[in-house]
Amino acid sequence: MLKLVPVTRENFRDVPDYCRRCLYWQSQGDFNAKDMTKEIEKKKLKWFLQVQKEAECSPGLIAYLNKKPIGFVQWAPAKCFPNTKEYQCGPPSEDAAFLACLFIPNEENRKKGLGTLILKAGISHIRQRGFKAIQTFARKSSADNPSGPLEFYLKNGFKIERNDSDFQLVRLKLK
8 A cells, every 4th residue: 555654854764765865956066976975864854854844844755655665756845946947947936846856766666657646645745735836857868867757747747838958847737
């Protein structure tokens, strides 16, 4: 059974390792995946707790399947992610939540519809927070980016708002 739980200090260790140690969107300039140390993990938890306090809700959900963590989705107002300004097709709009990460680390759990279920749970949480839309950068050429491939978002009702040669800023209007 799939269960989605807001990220807290207590369950932060269940966020996938890669995501727990990634500050790509939270920092501007170069990002080196080899620098994903425990110190970065502490900064990420601090960021989570700060955004949670400001927004009065967790900016992410952990997906559990049969009580084991299998995925993660993260969002916040675009202003919380300065690196979004580095993209030619950006920045995201101020009225939208920016979906920074949707990740299922284990290959055996991919392509089973879990990403769609995690996205829909994220959409529900974001809608409840009063955002008018959700935006993310989706990649044309590959699924190798924090939020995932363009086809995934188009299949889930997102529309291309702006594009460049490889990345598109996609948007889902919330009703």
